[in-house]
Amino acid sequence: MALSRGARFVLLFITLAVIVSIGGMAMGYYMVSRGPQVESESVLWLRVPPVLTERSPDDLLGLLSGDGGSTVGSIVGALRKAKVDDRVTAVVLAPSPGIASWAAMQEIRDAVADYRKSGKPIVGYVEFGLAPAYYLASACDEVVMTPSSPLILVGVAAYEMFLRGALDKLGLEADMVAAGDYKTAINGYTETTFTPEHREATDALVRDLYEQLADGIAEGRGMTAARVRALIDEGPFVPADAVRHGLVDELAYEDELLARLAPDDDEPATIDAGEYRRVSARSLGLGGGPRIAVVYAEGPILMGSAGGALPGMSSIIGSRSTSRAIRQAREDDSIEAIVLRVNSPGGDATASDIIWRELVLARDEKPLVASMSEVAASGGYYIAAPAHSIVAQPGTVTGSIGVFAGKFAARGALEKLGVGMEGVTYGAQADLLSPVDRFSEAGRASMQAQVDDIYERFLQVVVDGREMSRNDVHAVGQGRVWTGRQALDRGLVDELGGLREAVELAKAQAGIDADRDVTLVTYPAARSLFDALRVGVRTWSTLGGAAAWAEGPEAETARTLWWQARLASRGAPLLLMPPLLVQ
Template sequence: MKRFIIGVLAFIGAMSVLFVVGLVGLMVLASASGPTVPSNIVLELDLERPLREHVSGDSLASAFGEDPTTVRDVVDALEKGGRDPRVKSLVARIGNPGSPAQAQELRDAVKAFRATGKKAVAYADTFGEADNTTLAYYVASAFDEVYIQPSGDLNITGISFETPFAREAFAKLGVTPRFHKRAEYKNAINTYTEQGYNAPHREATERYTQSLFGQMVRGIAEERELGEDAVRALIDRAPLLGQDAVDAKLLDGLRYRDEVLGELTKQAGDGAELLYVHKYLERVGRPHATGDTIALVYGVGGVARGKSQGNPLSGEEVMGAENVAAALRKATADSRVKAIIFRVDSPGGSYVASDTVRREVQRAREAGKPVVVTMGTYAASGGYFVAMDADRIVAQPGTLTGSIGVYAGKFVTDSFWEKLGVNFETIAAGKNATMYDSDADFTPEQEVRAEAIMDRIYTDFTQRAAAGRKMPLEKLQSVAKGRAWTGEDALANGLVDALGGYPKALALAKELAKLPADAPVRVEEYPRRKTGSEVLSALLGQTGDNSEDDAASVSVLSPWAPLVAATREVYLLGARLGVFESQRGALYAPMPKGSW
């Protein structure tokens, strides 16, 4: 019996070993037999919705195998595809390309793809039934050919910005906005304190609008081989019927999707297949994967103290100073890294948090690691603060940047609560313990302290910006004052060094690292991305053992948090506008609500 039992156990052991070996073999076989790249490809790009700037390491999508497509994904895929003989052409469905800066990054990538001798075609069912689609058409104009279906129109009606002003509404509620700012162009608080555009706010917004509009007109005119005056006249005539747009040489014809795709696959040759750009990138890998290492660090979202945060369902991100600073430190300490590209896409936020990140940019340079900032949709206020000490700053012509200024204050709500029959009583120790409470206005002494804080922050911001930009302080102060600029105007004013996106930043990083322009490099993102299991663990509240570098430790916002927050805001009657929140040293410049 004993011998029998030993034999059974040996058999079980042997079978277990065979099972494990077989399982490993199947996994290797499955890996080796994954999706391949067809020998004849038409790349397909869907721009029906805005692309994400960045997918944080805590993306819930990564837990299920596929992340949302980012701006960099498209740039890399088109660069790779331009050099790949299997890729014959590109077709893109154009809907909502996002912001002006994102539109320009896409246009640059498409034009670089075309420069390799490959064809790019854009189509849409319509460029707007009731919406303004000037920006969408601006992107489409970078393609060789543009089509809409016969029932479509071309609503290129220009661009506009709408700003709400609610001073009188607050007065009716019994709420008094009590804010201080530096300086006159710092207009983030004007929604609360004004009932219309004041002179500086109007001046800055009008210039921003005209700069963007001029960029779009020039881009369309150049690619469609029309005069700028002719393009402006066509925009003033819009909305245009489909055939009118064809006659005006803005469109190449009226075709349905199947006709556009059918013609392109026919031109590509026998057996041509459509393949989405993100699938193509997954299968062939990114360009810039070998050679000396260039670190890529992201700073996306409002700047805040503490750890970065991301909502895994909405994709909303917060640039936590702790994480971004740690990522910069890690890249600086890595002997393999020859230079750092810092991608900033932020309207700003906390002054202290912005300074934490700025300090690590400064330290990287002091350690001999060149830093090149590439700006996305915006890098304004605190978003500019984190960038201003870089060796070089690159922005798209349409990037919202600058806004060198600060504001702080609170909403005084005692009259509001009195109307509701609510009475707050406070017991405090310390003369200024309730300085930022909303129950009472600032005392004269507190007003003096608040103004002194504004002076200190603004002085620090402008002095550091002048030093970082190697600009006389007086000149820097003349383009500061809280004013937001387009990247085009920021270049003219010395606030950025060049116009472009990822490719331009990489070229400058190579130059500063003293690498040949054609040298192969490996662009490596810092910190590493989380695995799917780590994302799910974080979502379920499991924080791990804290053994990982702090650069990669990202806080996951509950996907239900917005619902809870919205419920609380409704209950508080007006907190959606921040009525009961004080703002202390905010370096913030929100993107205007635009129609384009």
Template sequence: MIGWLLRRLLRGTTFLLLSPLLLLRGVLGLFSGRRVLVLRLHDAVPWAPELVPPVQRLLRGRRAPSLSIREAVDALDEAARTPKVPAALLELDRARLSLAQAEVLLEALDRFKAQGKKVVVWADGLSGPALALCAAGDRAYGLPEGQVEFLGVRVRAVFLRDLLGVLGVVPQLDHHGDYKTYSDTFTRRSMSAAHREMAEELADDVYELALTPLLLGRGLAREAAQAAIDEGPLPASEAAARGLLDGVRYRDELLAEVGALLRDEAPSPSPSAPRPEDAADSPLAESPSAADARPKGKRRTPSEPNTCTPAQLAARWRRRLRRRRVLSDLPRVRVIELRGAIVPGEVGRGCPAGLLVEALDQAREDRRLAAVVLRVDSPGGSALASDLIWRAAKRLAEEKPLVASVGDVCASGGYYVAVAARRIVAPAASLVGSIGVVSGKLHLAPALFRWGVRVEAVARGARAGMYDPDRPFTPEEAAANRAGLLRFYETFLARVAEGRGKTRDQVDAVAQGRVYTGRRALGLGLVDRLGGLPQALEEACALAGIEGEPEVEHVVPNRPSLLQRLDPRGGGTLDTVLADCEVALALAREPVLAYCPWRVNCGEGRFA
């Protein structure tokens, strides 16, 4: 009680001290005009904003990190509530987007347009996700010398058996589930029948998901849309002639196009003055000289509307939150991020299990939290580490509403963790499932012998050194490895059956290591709803009985490496390769893996 009174006193005093500034902002808002929200996505677009260390900011120079999907969605939702933001301009500057990210943005654009607002989309690289977003715009433009880079969907698998044979490496890997194809990379020369069947289904589903926005948003016939893709790469001007775009423009011409769109279709001005609360929350009212989203050095022409940035709309949201917190404590929902391969320990690349378990335990013990959303974007990894995270998530779900939100992929160990939640929400284009396990090792003795390396050992115990790479499995050890693999597979089935309310046999029928898109997973009962983080937050609030807008906080347990801190590109090629190698070495030490390294890439018509 005393703490509650102290918080009320502190917040009330702060509000009274800021009242003159709020009043001035409100007066300025009465005279402010309408502004266009400008969203610029470039390079690799992250799901969530990333903290940029000071050293990296200095090395990066003027190039700021791309706006994240979460920031873009939050800005669109806030702009939808702001009367003085009648339109949004989405610029895709060589933006590398996944199909699942485009799907989440499409949902946010639909909510924005449902308020009677306009959207203009511009892309200088017309990948599959970019074309889907262009289809959502009232007007869509490409770069005059650009081209359609989406050429279809291709399922690609790489097989290393012959290369390993040349090197003298003998893969001794086992798996359970006909569709658990990770070990096939090392043990086969081509796709198995099950692998090909799964690949065909995924290709059909992903292609349909990429094509649907063009059919609905652009009003194209299926034959016309397929012909445009099959006859590519088409220049942007030809794409406009075929109805994929409305035309071609350079970036400096875009604001004039937005202004023309607003002049042609804007409703007649209302004679009534703006409401004081709307005026006080106007993005323009941030200061007498509010920052503009226009490039520095470029002066606005009379035909160009004023602009606002996502940062200004975020400030508007924070002001509204402060006003609501004066009289009462808002219910809190925490979003915990699980990113990358699941590895054991508390340090390292990917997602160290120790850090995530600690974050989940802290959320369980925090009495201020009403609900938790576990954001999963992981192909899995160590089976043991996945089970530790599942246990922490299960304990949390027993005390508070826990909802799992899927990013691009929630497969194998990632899905193992997700089933501890009360609800699972996934984009239609995400990858879900891969309920299966892999175990074994790479036998390196022939390769070592070829290079003149001799290994001798003295052992005590019939199976000492069973997982050492310098000797092969004995028949008894291979059988023991197979028994451990099957034991964890049964545990996996039990976890999914418990979490999804199914029997063991029902889960086994859709398991066997098979990967599904989110849309297919919904029909099979592996997820509860299609959507992104906003829909997951809705589910969490519904389970917790929260009415109105909660206070949302985000936690990322991952710790960046030294190279990540120093790399000016924030995760460039060298860092990515080293990260993959470090994760591979960490997983190589694990006896059993729940891992599925599949990704969707529609940037250049690939699916791998």
């Protein structure tokens, strides 16, 4: 049967897309394999994007665009290579104004400190002076700012969204139960403002981040923390005042800065992060040696396999796929230790427990170190707990040892629309997860019992992993969120630092000499183009798929509220922390 004109057009389009994709991949492989041309006396320009992920995106857009320079590891790795690369004479670190990840900034600051040991200059270039960008730039030898930019150094603020009023107007009821007085993840749906416990925990978190901001700037600028706090209270600053107060060294445009860094008034040779990423670490004498696995666990924790199940999320932690990755690292005899790199606010309780079990099996066979990135809270802490050692940045958000469960009752909303919904049930609790009605008294008691049981399970997981008493864990648990620095003081983590420090601990526990380099083997393996295409089509076919285009911390908060509500509507117990927008 002859194909219709429309069918022929679709077939032709698909064929051309495949040809273009294969050609692009071949060209990309050729470019990567041959490496970039790095001229002598080059300036490495490292732009730090507003959103930093742990791994290069392996969704469809990421693979087709070749985007690989926007990860924490790629920026840290570029600084590590530039430190020993004789062709690079200087580095310019240019943070995006919208950067908001405290732990990522601290990891990069640590890498800047290590690079500075080379004696080669590194300049922090601030195009627009928001506090996070300035905080990162202040770790450099000097800070240069665009002449027209103010320095908006005014402190730290955190905002949380409360939807109770909107839900009431819509006729939706959030019917939730929780274990832990500080398990405030449900408050975004059940309250109109902070509860006393919620405000107490958030205040302590923001106060510590504020102190870290002041301490970091003081260290970088050679001031006292008290002086920095006084300056923060005077902010914001016009450009000239930022220089006068010693917060900024120079006002200059990009071309002026590059001209100053160029040798002998020559045209400056520059290379950006994307190009420099293709420089092999091995070519500079880095890497090689014993193999250590780095298992990445980034995103919400869900049952099943990772793969674009949530619109706007480039990564999820699937119980099946993550467990498989851990098992592969455990069973590979060439792997001498495992580092679990966690960046997750938590998720499904059962999925977290399945991953925990696989980590316990790995811990019994090989050294296991957990490295916490931006957030490792609730379910994210649950999966980190079995590690022999836990490393977190001072600004990591962690803890949130608590549980909640619930659903949304939509009868009021349906009635406003003139829609009726009734059901036929057999079994005393068959309507437990009814989408239209609140829990019955017996149903609520049943849900609370489930949540309390999982909370006790959570406490025991931490007791076993951290060798603490049940009462001590409960005292720092109850759903309360801590910074990494606060968690260290409370015995929830062992050391402050990033992935580098975690790898050093893993080396020591595996009996590898401290001065010996290692090969890091990443798990799970990146998706193929075919898998990314399959997942991408499925994800973008959903109504929420367009959320993937939104960027920045505000969009991330909105996405988090959306998928938390989606998970909560299923009634399964959840290990989640509340979405928190910190600026």
